[in-house]
Structure formats: C-alpha cells, structure tokens
Amino acid sequence: MRLRRKLLIVAAAALMLAGPLYILGAGFFLMRATAQFLTAEKNLERLAQEPPPDAPFAIGYRGDPEAAFGLPFETVMLDTPLGPAPAWLVGDMTECDMTGRDMTGREMAAIYVHGVGGAREDGYRHLSMFVQAGVPTLLVTYRNDPGAPPAPDGVYGFGLTEWRDVEAAADFLLARGYGRLILVGESMGGAIVGQFLRRSPRASAVAAVALDSPALDFPEILRGFAQAAGLPLSAPVTGAALALMAASGTLDMREAVTIADFAAFEGPLFVAHGSGDRIVPVQLTEALVAARRDATLHLRTGADHLGSFAEDPEAYRAAFAGFLGMARNRAAR
DSSP states (O other): OHHHHHHHHHHHHHHHHHHHHHHHHHHHHHHHHHHHHHBHHHHHHHHHTSOOOSSTTSTTOOOOHHHHHOOOOEEEEEEETTEEEEEEEESOSSOBOTTSOBOOOOSEEEEEEOOTTOOGGGGHHHHHHHHHHTOOEEEEOOTTSTTSOOOTTOBOOTTTTTHHHHHHHHHHHHHTTOOEEEEEEETHHHHHHHHHHHHOGGGGGEEEEEEESOOOBHHHHHHHHHHHTTOSSHHHHHHHHHHHHHHTTSOOGGGOBOHHHHHHOOSOEEEEEETTOSSSOHHHHHHHHHHOOSOEEEEEEOOOTTOHHHHOHHHHHHHHHHHHHHHHHHHTO
C-alpha cells in the first residue's frame, strides 16, 4: 500500500512536469518556425522561385504602372529612418486617367502598404479604383523589400518597426501639399497601418483607412498556425513561443495587436475579408467591425487570403467606391 502511494505520487509528479515541458518544447518549436516565417530573406527566396502571373491584378504580378496599365508615374525616394526607399507615385501631375478625366488635385492622396513578401504591384487593384476616382496614389516599399534598406535584424516586425517607413511616405505626401491621406493596408500591411495610427504624430492627417485580409492580431495568427500544425494546448504553446521570442532579444510580438487602434479610428473604414482565409482568421475582422463606432463598410466574401477582389471584382469596386465617397465627405469637413 505504501509502495502504491509512492508510485502514484511519482506518476502525478511526472504528469505535472510533462505538461510544462511539452509547452516549453512545443513553444520552442513554434518560435523557430515563426522566426523562419519572419525572416525576410527566406520569404524572398521562396517567392523568387514562383513564376509571376501575367495579369496586373493578380497577386505576385511584377511590372511598373506604365507596363501594367500605360499609366505615367514618378519614381520617388522616401526618406526612411534606415535610408532611401523607392516608391511609385501615380496621378501627381496634370494627366488623364484610364477614362480621359483630368486627375489633378491636391486635397487628398492615398498610400498603399503591402504584406509579407509582397510588393508595390500588389496594390494595382486599389490603384485602379483610385485612378478612376482621381486620387493620387503612392505605392511604397519598406524595410526588407528589394531596393529598400534591410532591417538590422533582417526580420519583419508586423508593423512594430515598419510604421516609421509609412510615416516617411506620409511626410512625403504632406510636403507635396496634400492635406489628407487615405491609408490602404493588406495582410501585414494592415498591421503596419495600425501601428502607424497608434504611434505616428502624422496619424491626424489620415482621413480614411482601407484594409484587406488585415493581420490585426499576431498572437492569434500564430495560435492559428499552431492549431494547423496539430499542436495540442495551442494557447499556452503560443504564449510560450511569444515569450521565448521576446526573451531572445527580438521584437515583442505580443504588441502586434491593432484591433483597438482601428476601432478607435475616427474616420471611414473599409475592410474586406473572406471566410476562407487560411492565414489570417476572419474572426479578427469580425471583432474589429463589432467594436467600430464610426462609419464602417465591411465586405464579407468566401475568399481565401487577399482573394475578395478576385471573387467578385464588381462588388468590390462598388463597395470601395462607396467608401471613397465617405472618405471625401470626411476630408471636406
């Protein structure tokens, strides 16, 4: 009887140790996998192996606005904290859009911010809508992009560092005489825009924000990856991975949560997100929309990540045109 009691105590102690050891070990595994995902060089190497599509509206197309649409554009250099970063400015001169209308105007301009491993060209769907509306548009690069300065650690910060490069874009447009800005963020670009709204003194110039499949909560996205990998106890495992990342001297990715920043934004918000998104949980966008108190246009689709435009271009364009109308009304106040 005494031996049995001792064995039960040993077994209970082993189980108590096994849980924390599993969480720590699985957290370390998840941290390493996440580090690979956030390493810019690894992402760019992988994407370089994929042949780019021929259609300008397809994600991954490569070619400047003139090659894509015959649109004149200006290559400008943004003065970011890490050095000059190239951007394409479309519509900043007396010119005509695709329908022959004059595009000159200084009241408002847009900034497009792409996601992880993306590029300026990924903004062509939104550019086409801005061109139709006569809104000059700046398609930016940021740290770790080809042609832009690398981050010192070579990793993506989900907005915790990149927001300063968007601030440089805002400074550029404000110096050109534009009084109000529209920010567009896709995927991680949404996270960058959110950190800009939280941290930049230039946020007061933002009249409206548009998001597509926005990465609003990095810890929740990471937990989704853990669940997809079949890791039990995904919540504590994710917590361990995030703590290990912070302790290793990299960024504290627990701060990469921007739902509250967009919820508090006092201006029109457009957000498109598909229920079939396998990367960013659509529930994050649903939570944002539920928390909003200002004008919000929510386009729900069944698409995968960044696929809402391709699923129904006409519905997307109609919704975005309504958003631009709200943005103009707000900017005119």
